Amino acid sequence: MGPAGCPHVNGFKVDNWKQNLRVIYQCFVWSGSAETRKRKAKSCVCHMCGAHLNRLHSCLYCVFFGCFTKKHIHEHAKNKRHNLAIDLLYGGIYCFVCQDYIYDKDMEQIAKEEQRKAWKLQGVGEKYSTWEPTKRELELLRHNPKRRKMTTNCTIGLRGLINLGNTCFMNCIVQALTHTPLLRDFFLSDRHKCEMQSNSCLVCEMSQLFQEFYSGHRSPHIPFRLLHLVWTHARHLAGYEQQDAHEFLIAALDVLHRHCKGDDNGKKANNPNNCNCIIDQIFTGGLQSDVTCQVCHGVSTTIDPFWDISLDLPGSSTPFWPLSPGGDGSTLNGESHLSGATTLTDCLRRYLITLPLSQGATTLTDCLRRYLITLPLSQGATTLTDCLRRYLITLPLSQGATTLTDCLRRFTRPEHLGSGAKIKCSGCHSYQESTKQLTMKKLPIVACFHLKRFEHSAKLRRKIITYVSFPLELDMTPFMASSKENRINGQYQQSVDVFNDNKYSLFAVVNHQGTLESGHYTTFIRQHMDQWFKCDDAIITKASNKDVLDSEGYLLFYHKQFLEYE
Numbered sequence: 001m002g003p004a005g006c007p008h009v010n011g012f013k014v015d016n017w018k019q020n021l022r023v024i025y026q027c028f029v030w031s032g033s034a035e036t037r038k039r040k041a042k043s044c045v046c047h048m049c050g051a052h053l054n055r056l057h058s059c060l061y062c063v064f065f066g067c068f069t070k071k072h073i074h075e076h077a078k079n080k081r082h083n084l085a086i087d088l089l090y091g092g093i094y095c096f097v098c099q100d101y102i103y104d105k106d107m108e109q110i111a112k113e114e115q116r117k118a119w120k121l122q123g124v125g126e127k128y129s130t131w132e133p134t135k136r137e138l139e140l141l142r143h144n145p146k147r148r149k150m151t152t153n154c155t156i157g158l159r160g161l162i163n164l165g166n167t168c169f170m171n172c173i174v175q176a177l178t179h180t181p182l183l184r185d186f187f188l189s190d191r192h193k194c195e196m197q198s199n200s201c202l203v204c205e206m207s208q209l210f211q212e213f214y215s216g217h218r219s220p221h222i223p224f225r226l227l228h229l230v231w232t233h234a235r236h237l238a239g240y241e242q243q244d245a246h247e248f249l250i251a252a253l254d255v256l257h258r259h260c261k262g263d264d265n266g267k268k269a270n271n272p273n274n275c276n277c278i279i280d281q282i283f284t285g286g287l288q289s290d291v292t293c294q295v296c297h298g299v300s301t302t303i304d305p306f307w308d309i310s311l312d313l314p315g316s317s318t319p320f321w322p323l324s325p326g327g328d329g330s331t332l333n334g335e336s337h338l339s340g341a342t343t344l345t346d347c348l349r350r351y352l353i354t355l356p357l358s359q360g361a362t363t364l365t366d367c368l369r370r371y372l373i374t375l376p377l378s379q380g381a382t383t384l385t386d387c388l389r390r391y392l393i394t395l396p397l398s399q400g401a402t403t404l405t406d407c408l409r410r411f412t413r414p415e416h417l418g419s420g421a422k423i424k425c426s427g428c429h430s431y432q433e434s435t436k437q438l439t440m441k442k443l444p445i446v447a448c449f450h451l452k453r454f455e456h457s458a459k460l461r462r463k464i465i466t467y468v469s470f471p472l473e474l475d476m477t478p479f480m481a482s483s484k485e486n487r488i489n490g491q492y493q494q495s496v497d498v499f500n501d502n503k504y505s506l507f508a509v510v511n512h513q514g515t516l517e518s519g520h521y522t523t524f525i526r527q528h529m530d531q532w533f534k535c536d537d538a539i540i541t542k543a544s545n546k547d548v549l550d551s552e553g554y555l556l557f558y559h560k561q562f563l564e565y566e
Helices: 017-029 034-043 072-080 105-122 135-143 168-178 181-188 202-213 224-233 245-262 264-268 278-283 344-354 364-369 384-389 404-411 481-486 545-549
Strands: 056-059 065-067 084-087 093-095 100-102 285-293 299-306 309-311 330-332 335-337 423-425 430-432 434-442 446-451 454-456 461-463 473-475 503-514 519-528 531-536 539-543 555-560
Touching (some): 017 034, 017 084, 017 105, 056 072, 065 072, 168 181, 168 202, 168 224, 168 245, 168 503, 168 531, 181 202, 202 245, 278 446, 309 404, 404 446, 434 481, 531 545
Antiparallel strands (some): 056 065, 056 084, 084 093, 285 299, 285 434, 446 555, 503 519, 503 555
């Protein structure tokens, strides 16, 4: 399509084209009244396959609805030579000759007018509006013609942070937040309206921080005001001791969420559990918990908000059971999943064939008893398990490294709660054993995965160094509540929809080097689609995809690939 616009629009602009276009917007796109919504629900189906979804488009020349995904509207356009169609969800005009969505000033004006009318009929007012410069702003733009151009080699937005004394935990999270696309757009567009006392609002300080990052200055920034505000509003993080980056992330999001409530979107939510501030819009998802009675199979469902997902790792005290029992493995998110060995028993199963069999032996323990004399004894060992613990390192592990998908499959796997955690079933009217399963009811725009590398218990304090591979692109469809019916024996059926809006791209990775007592945090951030940088406090260096994917991984930040207005 040339810079002058689509030349094929003129063929449509004849007779009463404006009135015809208004009717299409009123009845089949925006549908402001209850009557038009009913008509749209009843009428808008593909005339070839009868589907309601698959990106329905309406021909602008005749009464025909067709799927864009299955190309039924394309067939109609080719056969009838009707080159223009309108998207019934978003109202965009598509030209089949230009093979692109087009912009026409007159059509756009009609679309806006009819959309505002629909919003007024629905009683919601104007949800959002485009920026149109005032006369004063136009004058300023004319007198200041200099523009910043973002090229592929542009380093605007990259800036180091001075370590103020064990504050690498803060610096790494600040780098991840300042490179979150929608958060950056919010703060750089001056959307925050502060109602707090001066110098006490963390959102105002973050806004200033974004200005500093994207000012073009290259010298490291000193975040002393941010540190002071964090100490003021999250006192458990005050002091110069090393803190947990994950704990800082949650505390920062909580304070930002509370300080955002003066903004327009924050005010709209009367329910404090359903806030619509920028933090909740970007980071909040919905976690569905289904508890199923083992007697009557009745299901009790609750949905809770979350900002991050904490995942157990192999090697922790929490059992990490095999994910594909007796399976041939499956492929998910481009990864091969075989039944991974993560416990002593798992490791021993593959070793079973080498053990001398006892006469009439039928269990793993029977087979091991005769082998016991060859095992190196631990000091004070009194059981078979004690003897085997030191021998564990020589046992062959099952194939395949642990992946992020493995951890997510374990997170969403049904868990038997046991006799010690019976629930009162509303169907049985008595306490019964049950199973619990977690799934994603609503996905956030930014999904943060916390790999639980730090283990604290009464007997144990340690860091888990298990390597977990993670992909550059992640499909969350198998872990959705809506995908439960697609699960067969723990395996997931992958979606073949090209326009899957549950796909994510990796844009930041926080790593921890060292031990539980002495360590250091760094961050990998993605500047452009294929450019990664390592942020180590004040030092920023270029990194490769391999550097990112080979890193240990503590916090993984993924951004949705497809966004839409609600």
